[in-house]
Amino acid sequence: MSKMKAVIPAAGLGTRFLPATKAMPKEMLPVVDKPAIQYVVEEAVSAGIDDILVIIGRNKNAISDHFDSVPELEVRLQQKGDHGRLERVMKSSDLADIHFVRQGEPKGLGHAVLRARTHVGDSSFAVLLGDDLIDERDPLLTEMIAAHERTGAAVIALMQVPAESIHLYGVAATDGDDADGAVRVTGLVEKPSAGDAPSDLAVIGRYVLPPAVFEVLERTQPGKGGEIQLTDALQELATDPDGPGVVGVVFRGRRYDTGDRVDYIKAIVQLAVDRDDLGADLRPWLKDFAGGL
Numbered sequence: 001m002s003k004m005k006a007v008i009p010a011a012g013l014g015t016r017f018l019p020a021t022k023a024m025p026k027e028m029l030p031v032v033d034k035p036a037i038q039y040v041v042e043e044a045v046s047a048g049i050d051d052i053l054v055i056i057g058r059n060k061n062a063i064s065d066h067f068d069s070v071p072e073l074e075v076r077l078q079q080k081g082d083h084g085r086l087e088r089v090m091k092s093s094d095l096a097d098i099h100f101v102r103q104g105e106p107k108g109l110g111h112a113v114l115r116a117r118t119h120v121g122d123s124s125f126a127v128l129l130g131d132d133l134i135d136e137r138d139p140l141l142t143e144m145i146a147a148h149e150r151t152g153a154a155v156i157a158l159m160q161v162p163a164e165s166i167h168l169y170g171v172a173a174t175d176g177d178d179a180d181g182a183v184r185v186t187g188l189v190e191k192p193s194a195g196d197a198p199s200d201l202a203v204i205g206r207y208v209l210p211p212a213v214f215e216v217l218e219r220t221q222p223g224k225g226g227e228i229q230l231t232d233a234l235q236e237l238a239t240d241p242d243g244p245g246v247v248g249v250v251f252r253g254r255r256y257d258t259g260d261r262v263d264y265i266k267a268i269v270q271l272a273v274d275r276d277d278l279g280a281d282l283r284p285w286l287k288d289f290a291g292g293l
Contacts, residue, residue: 004145004208005119006044006126009112010037011057011103016260025060027130029264032272035066036258039133041095047141049126050096053119055103055112064100069093108227113209114217122211124148127230129205131259133267138253140206147182148208152244154237156185157206159251163194169202170231172248185238185246190223190231201248203231204255210244213237 014026021029027037037054044052056063070089077086099119103112113127126141134140144155158172173187189198207230216233223229238246256267273279273286 003123004049004125005051005053005123006049006128007053007055007113007116007120008037008040008044008128008130009055009103009109010060010063010130011055011106011112013057013106017264023059025056025063027060028062028066029258031133031256031258031264031268032275032278036133037063037130038066038092038095040128040130041067041098043134043136043141044126044128045096046136047126047139047145051099052096053099053101053116055115056100057103057106064098067092067095067098106227108222108225108229110217110220110228110230110233113230114214114228117214120211120214124208124210127205127207127209131257132205133256133258133271134206134251135254135256138251140249140251140253141208144206144208144249147247147249148210151182151247152210154210154213154234154244154246155182155208156234156246156248157204157251158183158201158248159204159255160200161202163197163200166194166197166200166202167191169204171197171199172201172203173198174201174248182247182249185234185248187238188231188235188246190229201250203248204251206251212243 010025010027012026014021017026017029028035031039041052054063073089074086077089101115101119103115140157144157148155156172161169168191170188170190171192172185174183175186176183187198188203189196213233216236217228220228220233223232234246237243256270257263258267273282
């Protein structure tokens with residue numbers, strides 16, 4: 001586990017959050033008092049990964065700045081005796097060994113993952129998308145790594161979603177449960193209509209992939225939206241009779257979707273009410289506010 005690397009694609013334009021993302025990467029939008037991408041890095045670190053590659057695009061320098069040290073700020077906080085804020089500021093620069101590579105032009109998630117090939121090499125690796133925040137109390141990535149080590153298969157995170165939302169996701173066709181709680185994935189469909197979806201199990205933004213996925217991505221043609229879809233490469237792995245295939249870990253824990261504006265606001269509220277330093281004041285205010293609607 002300690003040798004596995006993580007890849008965080010962060011080259012998207014964030015158009016759903018304009019104008020806030022005109023000059024700020026969507027991954028740097030605050031969720032309570034940390035940027036969204038820091039939650040994702042902390043999740044990887046908690047799973048035993050300390051080598052992380054972030055795939056960035058143009059105007060994303062704020063991400064690398066966030067994970068760098070800021071000596072003048074640290075000295076100022078030290079002089080003021082503000083040790084609590086100093087510790088929080090320094091944490092982001094001490095989390096892991098974080099690297100950055102540019103995607104160039106946004107050609108899809110599959111293309112972003114392919115940009116990690118040189119850094120990852122011939123080892124299995126994790127991919128974490130910043131739109132999905134997984135609660136630190138629910139060790140999803142640790143379970144996925146264990147499933148990969150047990151089976152050798154590509155592992156995807158699955159979650160049951162209602163029919164009215166299924167068209168927003170890649171959706172898995174599965175072949176029952178194995179003894180360890182993972183499901184064998186027999187096929188994947190990118191953003192189907194509710195009537196065409198093979199199940200209610202949607203792919204959420206966590207993957208543990210073997211290095212063989214790079215060869216598949218190299219020959220994967222652009223799919224929906226003219227982009228190279230990771231789902232298409234996983235579909236090929238799932239249907240390869242000579243390979244270890246694809247398995248899914250069905251997640252039933254706490255997930256915070258920051259992919260659109262309403263869900264982003266919900267994520268902030270959900271995380272804030274569980275905080276020891278914020279929840280006690282926030283919960284009664286929310287009850288009063290909701291009662292007045």
